[in-house]
Amino acid sequence: MLRYALKRLLSLILSLAVASVVIFVVIEIAPGDPASFMLGVNAQADTLAALRAELGLDVSKAERYFNWVGGMLVGDFGTSYTYRTPVSQMIADRMWVSLPLAIYALTLSTLIAFPAGIYAAARRGKPGDVAVMGATQLGIAVPNFWFAMMLVLVFAINLRWFNAGGFAGWENGLWTGLRSLTLPAIALALPQAAILARVMRSALLDILSEDFMRTARAKGLSHRQALWRHGVRNALIPVLTIIGLQFSFLLAGSIIIEQVFYLPGLGRLVFQAISARDLIVVESVVMLLVFAVIMVNFMVDLAYAAVDPRLRSRT
């Protein structure tokens, strides 16, 4: 297990290193110098040079790369070109929207997918199964931002149960905050729930054909008891892997949904920074998202290997 963990850790570090180089290079190729963008076309040459020095743009590319990576390692994400505030502070503020949104959506997706998947598997081939599977096909095909617009139309504009957009803030109480995240979370969760329900169903169907399920029935457990005690528990392993992957997907996928609901999260930060050519912010937020995804994958792999020793020999 230790050897496997070390091996995965090595590839984690390698992935992060390559990712940081790729992001840095892509941003470097971007046309436009941030300093001249900030000062406009009529800037004096000496003011420009002074600002470039202040932003740390006057050193070699390699040096800038190491400054950036080295800074991030100690929590210094640089200073925003446009807002003149530390990027780490901006990220921390936005994180309070994006992270709860991802967790909320993941909770909803799991709450929908588990019963749906178990129900479908238990009634394999019957009308209930066909209905659930049909619904999941539809759920996978729906673009989440379109679904979000429909939710706004029905629940915010017509029924007035929720606000159409914006974030009320956590300082007004947990419920107020959660309420403004509810529609976005539902929009994010539904397509994910469709995928998760399908995974749950097929994982459970694989387990149901195992010998130990027949043994469980033979020792006198009812169909329902056998399903819950031996079926669902065993099916959880592959399902948990998918949930881990979905979490990182939700964190990154909230970018578009935040646009629909005008939520002040990481996604909106990225778009604002892109239009303001605030490249240090873009660079650091993208790196943070990549880091989160790679980290979650790493932990899922480790957890998986911890419960299933067969996986450790595979690389």
Added chain:
Amino acid sequence: MSRNLILGAALSSLVLMAALMSFIWTPYDHAVLNIPAKLQPPNAQNWFGTDHFGRDMFSMIMVGARTSIAVALVAVGIGMTLGVPLGLTAAARKGSWLDEFIMRGNDLVFAFPSLVIAILITAVFGAGAINAIIAIGIFNIPVFARITRGAALSLWEREFILAARVSGKGAARISAEHILPNVANLLIVQGTIQFSLGILAEAGLSYVGLGAQPPTPSWGRMLADAQTMVSFAPHLALIPGLAIIMTVLGLNLLGDGLRDWLDPRIRVARA
């Protein structure tokens, strides 16, 4: 043939035909503004109604299908032309440093959140259909490389490959002449699924303004335009959304149906 296959093929060909048809005929010119007739709900003259500039929605949907299909198709093409040879090479040189290099590279691309990187690419190199295609296409490469390698590895163990090697064929020729035809089915099925994911990705990028630019119509941008008007003209959002759902659903059903139909084991089990 299964119900999935028939329904999927029907939906997909309907969208494809609408896209092809738009080259020779649309009910109205999709780019002509007619402000007095703006925001009409669906009616006998404008089957899908008109938008805020009085443009005919039906014509825009038809031309938009062209954009969606073109972007997704070329993105799948990029994934296949680069991914399949990589997968074949990795399988032919199983265990070598080349195999290791290709597969680790694959893992790396997989680890990136695709949407974030697509946004980064289009943001840095400029919004537009070409950059959207490249951004979506890059993430198709590892999908095809992995699936090709996986299928090719088991084929390399088979007797007919051994026979080909005994007859003096090299690895490259065996890959092209014997391995590739045998993984083609799998690639078609995966291609259909990646195609549908490409349609969704294009819609998402266009929605945030990073896909095809005006005046090229695209479903995602129609939805973005509709956002502020959804309360008094819901058809503006409903219709492009349903077009996307229909296309993606059709392609997914087609993919599932093709997989079952092309896999003889499942076909026998069913009969």
